[in-house]
Amino acid sequence: MSGQPPGARGGAGLDAGTGQPGQTALRLVWSTPLYLRSTVALFLSGLGFSAAAPQIASFLVGELHASLTVAGLYYLTNLTAPVAGYLVGARSDRTGSRLGLFRLCAVVGFAGWTAIALAPRLWVPFVVSAVVLGFAGAATSQLFAAIHDQATLRPRPANDGVVAIVRMALTAGWVVGPVAGSFLAAVAGSRVMLLATAVATLAQLVPLGALRDPGPAGPASASSRAHRPGVRVMLPLLAFTALYICVYAGESVKYAFLPIYMNDRLGFSPALSGAIIGIQPLVELVLMPIAVVVARRTGEVRLMVLAAGFGVSANLCFALTGTAAGLFAGQILMGGVWGVFATLGIIVAQRLLPQAVATASAIFLSSTALSSALGGLAGGLGAAWIGLPLVFLVPAGFGLAAVLGLAVMTRAR
Incomplete structure (x- = not known):
């Protein structure tokens, strides 16, 4: 399997779409609104999710009086995430609406984390995580699908490097998030920390603004939308x-x-x-x-x-x-x-x-x-x-x- 995208095998230093000297991945991210804004959005996504991940068991035990065994069972609610992800992905491939579904998933994530932060009973986080947050996690996949569409429209040798930079932003969020979440939980309490996660999830919408989906990537894209x-x-x-x-x-x-x-x-x-x-x-x-x-x-x-x-x-x-x-x-x-x-x-x-x-x-x-x-x-x-x-x-x-x-x-x- 080649490490280069289709159409990027011509000249090592040429932009495959224009024949002009190619851009580095960093310059390509900086000069392409979708890439740059996705990088910021995915940092916020990683920051929010990773802030909550190490603290959720403590929240269930300390705020909702769950036993350690019951708190451990919370993580089984993640098993619905692949089903939710598949449903969102299949819908995206049928309609081509990557960024529209991304925005919907981000709003759903905000609602889900807010509901958990305000939960009056132990069953609420379990139901919300199983039913709602699986769809929230699909937001990330929609951004990567949009990035792929953009890369297919303008094949360049640096496109894989673009994915690496965007993925690094998500990883950087996961580096910072656990520290920030622990500090906020210690200072203001677990519920405030979870509300902050909700805000970070919703804040993914800000960098994307009113940006529209990349155009169709060619005849293959139209046929793929017709058949699952x-x-x-x-x-x-x-x-x-x-x-x-x-x-x-x-x-x-x-x-x-x-x-x-x-x-x-x-x-x-x-x-x-x-x-x-x-x-x-x-x-x-x-x-x-x-x-x-x-x-x-x-x-x-x-x-x-x-x-x-x-x-x-x-x-x-x-x-x-x-x-x-x-x-x-x-x-x-x-x-x-x-x-x-x-x-x-x-x-x-x-x-x-x-x-x-x-x-x-x-x-x-x-x-x-x-x-x-x-x-x-x-x-x-x-x-x-x-x-x-x-x-x-x-x-x-x-x-x-x-x-x-x-x-x-x-x-x-």
Whole structure:
């Protein structure tokens, strides 16, 4: 699979649409309103969602008096997200209304987070999360579908770099959000923090303003709106998404058990534990633009085989080293995993279903909910069976399955 978009193979330094010297990805983002405004919107999206994610269990226990077991079950409400994402994506591919559906999903997200923040009873967050927030999460996939449409209209060698920059903004929001959410919850309370999440979700609308969808991308786009892709056509995308779920499942295991392991078993100071946790997103942000450059030479899926191998090695470091240096090494390797997958995953997903890119984007991006549930279940059973730190062998096994599956996919394509 090539690392370049169709039509970008002519001259390495030429704009494929005009024959003029090509722009760098950064200049292209800066000069294209859709790219620039999507970058800001996705930073706000990441900021809002990541501020709430680590605090929601504390809110359920502290404000609504849930037990720890019931609070843990809240995360199962994410299992409806892939269904909501598919419905929104299919509608988007039929109508071509990417930004209209994005705006609707953002408003729905604002209403959902506001309802949770003001919830008088424990059942309210569960129902709202299961029924409403799945549609809110589909907003991100609509922006990536619109970016794909724009890139198809004006093929350039730098288009993959544009996706990397926009995706970095989402990751940057997830770096800042947990810190901001923890601070706001400590100062003003969990309900105020959740209201702030609602405001950040709605604020995604501001950068996009009245911007309209890119024009139709050609004859293929019109035919794809008339026919929903069948299951057989979607099989490569579904297989790739399943392998991505295997890779991502390790994240929920890591965030659940690595802090406990460092603090309770190894006796690390809070500063050392925080440094180990914090090194991963920094490495990820550095590697995201590099991944695009390397993928042009190796192919995206081949590079993902290597990245999934990094994930296996990282979990072996967590399980077997028992030292700060070993855990730092594991987190640096994890930064390599997500520097590749966070950047290239959406690109590969869209190319596996080019006639329905919004559906592909929604299925791929909403799969993180399934992987979190899978990782949480497998990690909980593994911790009860083999304990800490050997529980990290469980995600290492998932990662090995992903390595083998991606290698097969590389040969098949």
